[in-house]
Amino acid sequence: MQRPRIEVDSLDKSYGPVNALVNVTLQVGSGTVLGVLGHNGAGKTTLIDVLATRTRPTRGRAAVCGWDVVKSGHQVRKHIGMTGQFVALDDAMSGYANLVLIARLLGASTRQARARADELIDTFGLVEAADRRPVTYSGGMRRRLDLAASLIGRPEVLFLDEPTTGLDPISRSEVWTLVEKLAVDGTTVILTTQDLMEAERLANDIVVLAAGNIVASGTPEQLKAGLGQRTATVTFANPMAMYSAVAVFAGLGMSPVPNEALCSVNGSIPAPGDIATLVRALDAADLEIQNLTVTEPTLNDVYVALHRSGWKPG
Amino acid sequence: MSRHSADTRRRETSVLNQALAAAGPTRSGSRQQWRGTGFGTQVWVLTGRSVRTAFGDFKLVFFGLLQPVVLLLLFSQVFKSVGTLPGVVTYQSYINFLMPATLINVAMTTAMSSGIGLMAEVYTGFVGRLRAMPISMFAVLLARTLSDAIRLTVQLVVIVIAAVAFLGFRPGTVLGLTEALLLTVVVGWGVGWVFVAIVTWQRKAEVVQAISFIVMFPLMFASSAYMPVDSMPTWIRFLARGNPLTYAIDATRALALGRPVGWSIVWALSLVTATALLGGTAAARNFRRAS
Numbered sequence: 054m055q056r057p058r059i060e061v062d063s064l065d066k067s068y069g070p071v072n073a074l075v076n077v078t079l080q081v082g083s084g085t086v087l088g089v090l091g092h093n094g095a096g097k098t099t100l101i102d103v104l105a106t107r108t109r110p111t112r113g114r115a116a117v118c119g120w121d122v123v124k125s126g127h128q129v130r131k132h133i134g135m136t137g138q139f140v141a142l143d144d145a146m147s148g149y150a151n152l153v154l155i156a157r158l159l160g161a162s163t164r165q166a167r168a169r170a171d172e173l174i175d176t177f178g179l180v181e182a183a184d185r186r187p188v189t190y191s192g193g194m195r196r197r198l199d200l201a202a203s204l205i206g207r208p209e210v211l212f213l214d215e216p217t218t219g220l221d222p223i224s225r226s227e228v229w230t231l232v233e234k235l236a237v238d239g240t241t242v243i244l245t246t247q248d249l250m251e252a253e254r255l256a257n258d259i260v261v262l263a264a265g266n267i268v269a270s271g272t273p274e275q276l277k278a279g280l281g282q283r284t285a286t287v288t289f290a291n292p293m294a295m296y297s298a299v300a301v302f303a304g305l306g307m308s309p310v311p312n313e314a315l316c317s318v319n320g321s322i323p324a325p326g327d328i329a330t331l332v333r334a335l336d337a338a339d340l341e342i343q344n345l346t347v348t349e350p351t352l353n354d355v356y357v358a359l360h361r362s363g364w365k366p367g
Numbered sequence: 368m369s370r371h372s373a374d375t376r377r378r379e380t381s382v383l384n385q386a387l388a389a390a391g392p393t394r395s396g397s398r399q400q401w402r403g404t405g406f407g408t409q410v411w412v413l414t415g416r417s418v419r420t421a422f423g424d425f426k427l428v429f430f431g432l433l434q435p436v437v438l439l440l441l442f443s444q445v446f447k448s449v450g451t452l453p454g455v456v457t458y459q460s461y462i463n464f465l466m467p468a469t470l471i472n473v474a475m476t477t478a479m480s481s482g483i484g485l486m487a488e489v490y491t492g493f494v495g496r497l498r499a500m501p502i503s504m505f506a507v508l509l510a511r512t513l514s515d516a517i518r519l520t521v522q523l524v525v526i527v528i529a530a531v532a533f534l535g536f537r538p539g540t541v542l543g544l545t546e547a548l549l550l551t552v553v554v555g556w557g558v559g560w561v562f563v564a565i566v567t568w569q570r571k572a573e574v575v576q577a578i579s580f581i582v583m584f585p586l587m588f589a590s591s592a593y594m595p596v597d598s599m600p601t602w603i604r605f606l607a608r609g610n611p612l613t614y615a616i617d618a619t620r621a622l623a624l625g626r627p628v629g630w631s632i633v634w635a636l637s638l639v640t641a642t643a644l645l646g647g648t649a650a651a652r653n654f655r656r657a658s
Contacts, residue, residue: 105499130501131402141492145420157412158502159401202496207400212499 056119057082058210058241059104064113066099066265073099074110075265081243081258083209086236088256088273089245090356096265097245098138101212104243105135117210134208138215140199142187148198149174149183152205159206173201193224200228210241217251229254249352261356263364269355277350280358285328287335288317288344301334322347403501410506410513417484417514422521431518435473435526442469443534446593454595458624459537466536467547467620468592470523471612474555475587477519479579482562485511486572505651508563516556523548539625547623550635554615557639560646567653586612591620611638 059081066074074096081087089097102108104117106126114121120128142151149170156166174183177197187195196216203211213232217225232242232255246252252259253273261269261276269276277283285307289295295311298318302309305327307320322328328347335342359365404412422428443462450461458464485508488494497507527544530536538544565578589606590596590613596604607613614634621628 107495107498127403127501130499133499135496135499137492137495139492139495141496143416143420143488143493144491145423146416150419154412154416155496155500156401158404158409158497158500160404160408161399161401165399165401206402 055083058085059087059115059117059243061100061104061115062113064100064103064115065111066096066103066108067111072265074103077113077262077265077267079260079267079270081241083241084236084239085257086232086242086244086255088252088259089243089262090247090249090252090259090352091245091262093247095262097262098214099265100262101135101137101214101243101245104129104210105133105212106130132208133210133212134203134206135212136196136199136203136214136216138218140187140195142195142199142202144186144188146186147184148179148187148190151187151198152202155202156205161205169205173204177201192219193221196220196224196228200231204235208240210243211235213242213244215245215247217246217248225251249356253352259352261359263359266364268364269359273352276352276355280350280355283322283325283350284319284348285322285331286317286319286344286346286348287331287342288315290316290341290343292316294340297338298335298340301338301340302331305331305334307331317344406503406506409502410510413507413510414513414517417510418517421514421518432522432525434476435469435522436529438472439466439469439526439530439534442593449594452595452598454597460535462530462534462536463624464620465593466527466530466534466538467623468590468616469526469530470547470551470623471554471616471619472587472592473522473526474519474551475558475583475612477515477522478555478559479562479583481512481515481559482566482575482579483572484515485563486566486570486575489566489570504654508567508647508650508654512556512559512563515559516552519555520548520552523551538623543622543625547619550615550619550622550632554612554619554635554639557643557646560643560650562646564646564649564653567650586610591616611635611642614638 057080059079061077061079064074064077065072077096077100079087089100091097099108103110104115104122106122106129109123114123116122117129118132120132122129142148143154146154152170152173153163153166156169157163161169174180177200179194179198179201182190182194187198190198196219200213200216203213216232217228220228229251232244236242236255236257242255244252244255256273258272259270259276260267269279271279287298289298292313295313295316295318299309299311302318302320305320307322307327310319311317312319320331322331328345332342332345421431443465446465447461449455450458450464455461455464488511494507498504527536527538527548531538538547561582562579565582566575569575569578585606589603590610591607592612596607596613599607611634614631615638618628618632618635620626621631
C-alpha cells in the first residue's frame with residue numbers, strides 16, 4: 054500500500070498564548086486535493102506554513118513525501134510548491150525572468166530554465182506580458198504567474214493558500230481546471246479556501262478547522278450525508294393526490310411538508326436508496342407524479358450547520 | 368534572455384486548457400523535476416539577480432552614482448578650511464585628505480542600503496517564496512551583500528574618476544589606489560552585514576532606519592574621516608581612537624596617497640572580519656526559517 058504523501062499526527066502550533074493548531078491529525082494521498090476550510094484565523098495558513106517548513110510545530114509530527122518537516126525540512130522543500138495568499142514575485146524583474154530565476158535556483162541549467170519558463174508562460178497565457186514586470190500585471194495575471202512559479206519544479210505536493218482570491222470568474226475557472234489536471238497527474242494539492250463552491254468542485258477530501266481544531270473531516274459527500282438534509286420535492290396533479298402523498302411520506306418517516314400553492318410535498322431523504330422506495334410507495338398508492346426533484350445539501354449547508362453548532366466536532 | 372517573439376506566439380488566455388500537461392508534475396519520465404542546487408549556484412544566481420536589478424533601473428544607477436559625487440563636492444567645499452589644520456596641511460589639499468574618507472563614507476551608505484534592499488524583498492513576499500524552496504537562507508543574505516559590493520565597486524570607480532577629473536584629487540600610485548578601493552569594498556561588505564543583521568532583527572522600516580542612522584553617523588563623524596583625530600575634543604578623540612572606521616579610513620588614506628600604512632590595515636581588516644562574522648552570524652540566526 055502506498056504511503057500517504059502527507060502525514061500529520063497530533064500537531065500543535067502555538068504563538069505565545071494563541072493556539073493556532075490543536076491536535077491536528079490527517080493523511081493525504083497522491084493525486085488527492087485536500088480542501089482546508091475555516092473562518093479567518095482558524096489555522097489554515099498555519100497548517101500550510103508548518104507543512105511547507107516555513108514555521109515549526111510546537112508539538113506533534115508532520116511528514117511530507119516521507120520527510121519529517123522539522124528534521125528534514127530541506128528534503129521536504131525539494132518536493133513542494135507553494136502559492137501563498139499574497140503573490141510572491143520579484144517586481145524588479147520581468148515575469149519571464151522570475152520563472153527563469155526560480156528554475157535556476159531549483160537546479161535547472163540556464164537552457165533548461167529558459168525552456169521551462171517558455172513552456173509555463175505559454176501554458177498560463179502570459180506570452181504578451183512575459184517581458185513586463187509583474188507589477189504591471191492585472192491581479193489575475195499576477196496570480197497565474199505566481200502559480201506558474203510554484204509549478205516550475207513539477208512538485209509532488211502543491212500548497213495553494215486561497216489561490217483564487219480576487220480573481221475574476223474566468224481566471225478562477227482556469228485555476229480550477231489546472232488544479233484538477235494536476236491532481237489527475239498525481240500531484241497532491243492542499244487547498245485552503247473560503248470559497249465553498251471551490252472546495253466542493255475540487256476537493257476529494259475536506260477538513261474544516263475552527264480555532265486550530267479539526268471540527269469536521271471526510272469527503273464532501275460524507276460531510277453532506279452527515280448533515281442528513283437531502284430532500285425530495287414531489288409535485289402532483291391535484292390537491293387530493295398531494296394530501297394522500299403526505300400520508301405516504303409520513304409512513305416512510307420522511308417528515309412531509311405540503312405546499313398547497315405548488316401542489317407539492319417536500320420530505321427529507323435519509324439515504325439515496327430511499328428515493329426509489331418513495332417512488333414505489335407513491336406508485337403503489339396510485340398517485341401520479343408530475344415532477345420529482347431531489348435537492349442535495351451543499352458544503353455551504355455543512356459549514357452553516359457547523360457554525361450554528363458552535364464549531365463543535367460532529 | 369532568449370525568448371520566442373510575442374508576435375509569433377500570440378495566444379489567448381484560454382490556451383491554459385490546451386497546454387495544462389506542461390504544468391503536470393511527475394508521471395512522465397521525460398518531464399524533468401528539479402530538486403535544488405548547491406550553495407555556490409544559489410549564491411551565484413541570486414547575486415546575478417540582484418546585480419541585474421541594481422543596474423537595470425536607470426534612475427537607481429544614476430542617482431546611486433550621483434549621490435557620492437554630490438557628497439564629495441559638498442564636503443570638499445564646506446570643510447575646505449580644514450585643509451589648513453596642522454594634521455591636514457601635509458596632504459597638500461583637503462580633497463586629498465577627504466577623498467579616501469569619502470570612499471569609506473560611500474561604502475557605509477551602500478552598506479546601509481543593503482539592509483534597506485533586503486527589507487524591500489521581505490515586504491514584496493519574494494523572500495517568503497524562497498523560504499519554501501530548497502535553498503539556504505544564508506545564500507540569500509550572502510548574495511545580497513555580494514551584489515551590493517559589486518555596486519559599491521562601480522560607485523567607487525566613478526567617484527575616483529570624478530574627483531581626479533574635477534576636484535584635483537591626486538592619488539599616490541595606481542596600485543595603491545587600487546588597494547585602497549579593494550579595502551574600501553571589503554570594509555563596505557563587512558559593515559553591510561551589520562545593517563543586514565539589523566533588518567533581520569527589526570523588520571519595521573522606520574525602526575531599522577532610525578537604528579541605522581544611530582549606527583552610521585557616530586561611526587563616520589567620530590572618526591578620522593573629516594578631521595584629524597588630534598584636533599578633536601578629548602572625549603571625541605577617545606571615541607575616534609576606538610572607532611573601527613578610523614583604522615579603515617587611515618589605511619585607505621595611506622594606500623590611496625602612497626603613504627606608510629603601518630598597522631592600520633591589519634587593524635582595519637581584523638575589525639572588518641570580526642564585524643562581518645558577528646553581523647553575519649546574527650543575520651543568519653535571525654533570518655533562518657521561523658521557529
